[in-house]
Amino acid sequence: MLEPQAFCCFQIFRQIPHDVMGWNFLIISNNALDYRIDSKVNMRIKMRILFILSILMMGLLWGRSPKISPDQLAPDFVLLDQDSSMRKLSDYRGNWVVVYFYPKDDTPGCTKEACGIRDDYTKFARQEIVVLGISYDSPESHRAFIKKYKLPFTLLSDGDKSVSKLYDAQGLLFADRKTFLIDPEGVIRKIYNKVDVTSHSIEILADLTRLSAPE
Numbered sequence: 001m002l003e004p005q006a007f008c009c010f011q012i013f014r015q016i017p018h019d020v021m022g023w024n025f026l027i028i029s030n031n032a033l034d035y036r037i038d039s040k041v042n043m044r045i046k047m048r049i050l051f052i053l054s055i056l057m058m059g060l061l062w063g064r065s066p067k068i069s070p071d072q073l074a075p076d077f078v079l080l081d082q083d084s085s086m087r088k089l090s091d092y093r094g095n096w097v098v099v100y101f102y103p104k105d106d107t108p109g110c111t112k113e114a115c116g117i118r119d120d121y122t123k124f125a126r127q128e129i130v131v132l133g134i135s136y137d138s139p140e141s142h143r144a145f146i147k148k149y150k151l152p153f154t155l156l157s158d159g160d161k162s163v164s165k166l167y168d169a170q171g172l173l174f175a176d177r178k179t180f181l182i183d184p185e186g187v188i189r190k191i192y193n194k195v196d197v198t199s200h201s202i203e204i205l206a207d208l209t210r211l212s213a214p215e
Contacts, residue, residue: 081142096208114149
């Protein structure tokens with residue numbers, strides 16, 4: 001099953017004329033992959049496709065914030081939760097906080113990730129660890145996602161992508177999948193740039209136990 005980012009890219013490319021610089025893109029169809037070479041390519045088509053690809057790349061790179069790193073203070077933010085109530089990150093000072101960005105509600109990978117945290121949530125609650133999930137989805141979408149899968153933690157709506165940008169998690173169409181562990185003083189202690197949705201909750205709990213242990 002394709003993640004939302006990859007799926008949208010395939011949808012874009014299937015609408016682009018086949019020939020690019022003498023080579024054909026892999027065109028996704030309901031039947032098969034069509035791959036061929038055509039030496040006679042119209043220059044106008046080439047330029048159009050190069051223009052489209054340039055716009056896509058600019059969209060991915062434009063507005064990226066400076067690289068965020070461990071041991072820096074987590075950027076503060078205020079977002080609406082699933083009930084349209086305002087939530088502010090700094091209000092959770094004194095607790096460990098898990099902030100995880102994900103692409104889209106009720107998609108296969110995001111559902112596995114959320115349900116993994118749900119299944120281990122008693123372990124988070126026992127240590128008073130706050131879990132905040134963030135995507136571009138609306139509060140209404142979050143509310144439906146929470147109800148469908150009985151999620152016991154808060155989901156926040158970053159509709160204008162501003163917080164995803166602050167955390168270097170801004171994707172073109174969806175937020176990147178990325179997690180931050182923030183300590184009780186508001187300092188980022190660990191960043192997960194690559195997430196295994198099937199075991200991420202276990203990984204987070206293990207790292208929290210290690211990071212919060214007395215030195």
